[in-house]
Amino acid sequence: MSERLVRSASHWGAFWVRVKDGRAVGVKPFEKDEHPSPLVQSQVEAVYDKSRIDRPYVRKGFLDHGAASDRTKRGAEPFVPVDWNTAIALVSDELSRVKTTFGNRAIFAGSYGWSSAGRLHHAKSLLARFMNLFGGSTVQVDTYSNAAGSVITPHVLGDSTAISGPGTTFEAIAANTRLVVSFGGMPLKNLQIDSGGTGEHSSITSISALAGRGIEFVNISPLRTDHADELKAEWLPAIPGTDTAIMIGLAHTLIAEGLHDTAFLGRYTVGFDKFRRYLMGEDDGQPKDAAWAARISGIDAETIRKLARRMAAMRTFITTTWSLQRADHGEQPIWMTIVLAAMLGQIGLPGGGFGFGYGSMNRMGQGRSPVASLNRPVGRSPINSYIPVARISDLLLHPGMTIDYNGQRITFPDIKLVYWCGGNPFHHHQDINRLVQAWQRPETVIVHEIFWTPTARHSDIVLPATTTLERNDIASSSDRYMFAMQQAIEPVGEARNDFDIFADLAGRLGFRDEFTEGRTEMEWLRHLYEIVRQQAARHGIERPDFETFWETGYHADPVPKHFDYLSAYRADPDRKALKTPSGRIEIFSEKVASFGYDDCPGHPMWIEPAEWLGSPNADRKLHLVSNQPSLRLHGQLDNGPASRASKVKGREPVLINSQDAAERGIADGDVVRIFNERGACLAGAVVTDAMSRGVLQLQTGAWYDPDEPGQIGTLDRHGNPNVLTLDKGTSKLAQGPISQTTLVEVERWTKPLPDIRAYDQPSVIGG
Ligand SMILES: Nc1nc2c(c(=O)[nH]1)N[C@H]1C(S)=C(S)[C@@H](COP(=O)(O)OP(=O)(O)OC[C@H]3O[C@@H](n4cnc5c(=O)[nH]c(N)nc54)[C@H](O)[C@@H]3O)O[C@H]1N2
Numbered sequence: 001m002s003e004r005l006v007r008s009a010s011h012w013g014a015f016w017v018r019v020k021d022g023r024a025v026g027v028k029p030f031e032k033d034e035h036p037s038p039l040v041q042s043q044v045e046a047v048y049d050k051s052r053i054d055r056p057y058v059r060k061g062f063l064d065h066g067a068a069s070d071r072t073k074r075g076a077e078p079f080v081p082v083d084w085n086t087a088i089a090l091v092s093d094e095l096s097r098v099k100t101t102f103g104n105r106a107i108f109a110g111s112y113g114w115s116s117a118g119r120l121h122h123a124k125s126l127l128a129r130f131m132n133l134f135g136g137s138t139v140q141v142d143t144y145s146n147a148a149g150s151v152i153t154p155h156v157l158g159d160s161t162a163i164s165g166p167g168t169t170f171e172a173i174a175a176n177t178r179l180v181v182s183f184g185g186m187p188l189k190n191l192q193i194d195s196g197g198t199g200e201h202s203s204i205t206s207i208s209a210l211a212g213r214g215i216e217f218v219n220i221s222p223l224r225t226d227h228a229d230e231l232k233a234e235w236l237p238a239i240p241g242t243d244t245a246i247m248i249g250l251a252h253t254l255i256a257e258g259l260h261d262t263a264f265l266g267r268y269t270v271g272f273d274k275f276r277r278y279l280m281g282e283d284d285g286q287p288k289d290a291a292w293a294a295r296i297s298g299i300d301a302e303t304i305r306k307l308a309r310r311m312a313a314m315r316t317f318i319t320t321t322w323s324l325q326r327a328d329h330g331e332q333p334i335w336m337t338i339v340l341a342a343m344l345g346q347i348g349l350p351g352g353g354f355g356f357g358y359g360s361m362n363r364m365g366q367g368r369s370p371v372a373s374l375n376r377p378v379g380r381s382p383i384n385s386y387i388p389v390a391r392i393s394d395l396l397l398h399p400g401m402t403i404d405y406n407g408q409r410i411t412f413p414d415i416k417l418v419y420w421c422g423g424n425p426f427h428h429h430q431d432i433n434r435l436v437q438a439w440q441r442p443e444t445v446i447v448h449e450i451f452w453t454p455t456a457r458h459s460d461i462v463l464p465a466t467t468t469l470e471r472n473d474i475a476s477s478s479d480r481y482m483f484a485m486q487q488a489i490e491p492v493g494e495a496r497n498d499f500d501i502f503a504d505l506a507g508r509l510g511f512r513d514e515f516t517e518g519r520t521e522m523e524w525l526r527h528l529y530e531i532v533r534q535q536a537a538r539h540g541i542e543r544p545d546f547e548t549f550w551e552t553g554y555h556a557d558p559v560p561k562h563f564d565y566l567s568a569y570r571a572d573p574d575r576k577a578l579k580t581p582s583g584r585i586e587i588f589s590e591k592v593a594s595f596g597y598d599d600c601p602g603h604p605m606w607i608e609p610a611e612w613l614g615s616p617n618a619d620r621k622l623h624l625v626s627n628q629p630s631l632r633l634h635g636q637l638d639n640g641p642a643s644r645a646s647k648v649k650g651r652e653p654v655l656i657n658s659q660d661a662a663e664r665g666i667a668d669g670d671v672v673r674i675f676n677e678r679g680a681c682l683a684g685a686v687v688t689d690a691m692s693r694g695v696l697q698l699q700t701g702a703w704y705d706p707d708e709p710g711q712i713g714t715l716d717r718h719g720n721p722n723v724l725t726l727d728k729g730t731s732k733l734a735q736g737p738i739s740q741t742t743l744v745e746v747e748r749w750t751k752p753l754p755d756i757r758a759y760d761q762p763s764v765i766g767g
C-alpha cells in the first residue's frame with residue numbers, strides 16, 4: 001500500500017503523519033512552521049514504544065482484596081491483566097461504593113495535567129464532565145504553571161490577563177522598545193509549546209527579529225542560555241530566588257535619584273506612599289537601596305543603579321518568566337514587576353511597561369484572536385469542593401485540616417478514591433517521597449494512561465488510552481490557528497479513547513445519554529466547530545464550513561500585530577477603570593492586607609525564601625533549578641528518541657558550573673548523586689560555564705525510577721528533580737507550588753550503576 005499523509009497537531013506543533021500499511025512511519029512538519037519542533041518525530045515513534053499500556057490492568061492486591069488491600073504495595077506489586085468488561089465493571093462499582101458510603105467529596109478527580117492537544121478528547125475535561133454528571137468530586141483550582149501569578153494579579157490589576165495574555169506584542173516591542181530587561185530570560189526552548197496546539201512557532205521568529213535593531217537586552221537568570229545568543233544580552237547571574245530584591249533595589253534607586261514618574265503613579269495607581277515607606281526603611285530603619293539588594297542577590301550595587309538609570313532613560317519593557325513565581329513567595333516578583341514598571345511610568349505606552357511569560361510559551365507576545373478556543377463543555381459540579389492545585393499531598397495526608405487560600409478557609413475532605421486522567425502527579429508534584437506516602441492513604445486509585453508512567457504504576461486500576469494519532473480531534477489554543485487532527489492509525493493494542501471509556505462507565509451508572517448527548521466523535525467535532533464558527537462571525541471573522549476546514553486541515557484567524565497591554569487604561573483610566581477595588585493599579589492592596597497574611601502583606605516585599613543560597617544553613621549546598629525540559633513536554637515524550645538521546649549514561653543531564661564541579665571532583669560525563677533531606681536521585685553531570693556558581697540545573701520530566709518501588713526515601717535512579725523539591729505553598733494567598741526553592745548537595749556516584757527501568761513494562765502476572 002502506498003504512503004499517505006494525515007494532518008495532526010500537538011502542544012509542540014502541527015504536522016503530517018506518514019502512514020504506511022496502517023502504521024505511522026514518520027512525520028512531515030506543518031508547511032507554514034518555520035521552526036518545527038523535534039518533538040513531533042518523538043511523538044510518532046513513542047506511539048509504538050514498549051512503555052505503552054496494551055490493555056486494562058489491576059494491581060494484584062486490589063484485585064484480591066479491593067478497598068481492604070495493603071496500600072503500601074502501590075507501585076511495588078505486580079499487575080494482573082483484565083478484559084475491558086471486567087475493568088469497566090470494577091471502576092463503576094468502586095465509584096458507586098465510594099459515592100454511596102462517603103459521598104462525592106470523598107472522590108478526588110482534580111486530575112491536573114496537560115493531556116494532549118485535541119480539545120474534544122481532552123482527557124482532564126472528559127473526566128470533569130463525567131464527574132459533574134456523577135454528582136461532582138473534589139477538584140483543583142489554578143495551575144502548576146502560574147498559580148501565584150494568577151491569584152495575585154486580580155488583586156493588583158483587576159484580572160489575570162497579564163499572566164495569560166494577550167500581552168504587548170513582539171512587533172510593538174521591535175518597533176518601540178530600546179531596552180528589554182528579562183527576569184528569567186526569554187528561553188527559546190519553551191517556545192516550542194502552547195497548550196492546545198500551536199501553529200507557526202511564531203515567537204521564535206519574533207525573538208530573532210528583535211536582533212540587530214539596536215535594542216539592548218539584559219538577562220537576569222542563573223543560566224546564560226536562557227537568552228537567545230543572537231540578542232547578545234548582558235548576563236546578570238543573580239542568586240536564584242532573589243529577583244524581588246533586585247527589583248526593589250532598582251525601585252529605590254529611581255526614588256533616590258528622582259527618576260520615578262510621580263504623575264503616572266498619581267493618576268494610575270494607589271498605595272505608592274505605603275510602599276515608599278517600606279522602600280525607604282521608614283519603619284524598620286533599613287533602606288532597601290541598591291547596596292541592600294546587592295547583598296541579597298549577588299549583583300553589585302553599581303550595576304543595579306546603572307540599570308535603574310538606563311530603564312528610566314529609555315523605552316523599557318520588563319519581562320518576568322512564570323518560573324519566578326514557582327518559588328516561595330512567588331506572588332512577590334509578579335507584584336514587584338508591576339510596581340517597578342508603574343514607577344517607570346511607561347505602562348500602556350508602545351513597547352513599554354511589563355509582561356509575564358515571554359519565553360514561557362509560544363502564545364505570549366503574539367496577537368490574539370478575539371474568539372475563544374474550542375472546548376468541550378464540562379458542565380457544572382453540583383458540589384463545591386476544591387483545593388489549591390499543589391496542595392494534593394496535604395489533602396491526602398491531612399483530612400479535616402483547614403488551610404488559608406486567598407481570603408478563604410478550606411477544610412480538606414477525607415479522600416477515599418483518586419481518579420487521574422491526562423496528568424502525571426509523579427512528574428509534576430513536589431517532594432515525591434511525601435507524595436508516595438500520601439498516595440497510600442486513599443482506598444482506590446484509578447488512572448487512564450497511554451504509557452506506564454510512574455503515576456500509572458502507582459495505581460490500582462489502569463485503563464489504556466489512545467494517543468491523538470488514533471482518533472479524530474481539533475487542536476485549538478490561544479494562537480491564531482485551529483487544526484484538524486485526523487485519525488492516522490487504529491488504536492494500538494486494546495487502547496480506547498477516554499471518551500468511549502467514560503461513555504461506557506456512564507452507561508453502567510445510568511447517564512450515558514447525558515454524557516454523550518447522543519453524538520458520535522465526528523458529530524461532536526462538527527457541533528463544537530460550528531459553535532466557535534458562529535462566535536467568530538460575531539467578531540466579524542469568517543471561518544470556513546466544517547467540511548472545508550476538515551479538508552484543508554487548518555484555519556488561521558487574522559490577528560492584530562501591534563497591541564500594547566493596558567494602553568486602553570492609560571488612555572482613559574476612568575472609563576476603562578481596572579476591576580480592582582480602587583479601579584487603579586494597586587501598589588498597596590487593602591484587600592490583600594485585610595487577609596492579615598504574614599507571608600503576603602499589603603504591598604510587595606522581599607521575604608526570605610524557605611531555602612536559598614543566602615540562608616545561614618546553606619553551607620556547601622547548591623541551588624537546584626528544575627526548569628522546563630528542552631526535548632520533551634514535562635514527562636511527555638521522555639520515552640521518545642529526542643529525550644532519550646540526551647541522557648548521560650542513561651540518566652537525566654544535570655548542568656553544573658565548572659568550579660563547583662572541580663571542587664567536588666566531578667568531571668563531565670560522571671554520574672552524580674543529588675540529595676537533600678527529602679530525597680536523592682542520580683543524574684549525569686554536564687560541566688559548563690553557562691551556569692552560575694552555586695546552581696545546578698536539572699530539567700523536569702525524567703520518569704521517576706525508584707530503586708525500591710513503594711518505599712519512601714528510596715533513591716531515584718533516573719533524575720526526577722521532584723524527589724528533591726520542597727512541598728510548601730507560595731503563601732497563604734495563592735498556595736502555589738514552589739519547585740524552584742530547593743537546596744541540594746551533589747557528589748560523584750562511585751557505586752555500580754543501577755539499570756533504568758522507567759520505560760519497561762511493570763511486572764505482570766496471571767490474566
Ligand atoms: N520541579 C518542577 N516540577 C514541575 C515544574 C517545574 O518547573 N519544576 N513545572 C510544573 C508545571 S508548569 C506543569 S504544567 C506540570 C506538568 O505536569 P503534567 O501536566 O502532569 O505533565 P505531563 O507529562 O504533561 O502529563 C500529562 C500526562 O497525560 C498523559 N496523556 C496525554 N494524552 C492523554 C490522553 O489523551 N488520555 C490520557 N488518559 N492521558 C493522556 C501523558 O501520557 C502524560 O503522562 O509540572 C509541574 N512540575
Ligand SMILES: Nc1nc2c(c(=O)[nH]1)N[C@H]1C(S)=C(S)[C@@H](COP(=O)(O)OP(=O)(O)OC[C@H]3O[C@@H](n4cnc5c(=O)[nH]c(N)nc54)[C@H](O)[C@@H]3O)O[C@H]1N2
Pocket residue numbers: 144145146183184185187189190191192193220221222223226238239240241242243321322323324327357359360361625626627628629630631632633634740
Ligand atoms: N520545551 C518545553 N517547553 C515548555 C514546557 C516543557 O515542558 N517543555 N512546559 C510549558 C509549561 S507547562 C510552562 S508553565 C512554561 C513554563 O515557563 P517558565 O516557567 O518560564 O519556564 P522554565 O523553563 O521553568 O524557567 C525559565 C527560566 O527561568 C530561570 N530561573 C529559574 N529560577 C530563577 C530565579 O529564581 N530567578 C531568575 N531570574 N531566573 C530563574 C531558569 O534558568 C529557567 O530556564 O513552559 C512551557 N514550555
Ligand SMILES: [Mo]
Pocket residue numbers: 144145146
Ligand atoms: Mo505549566
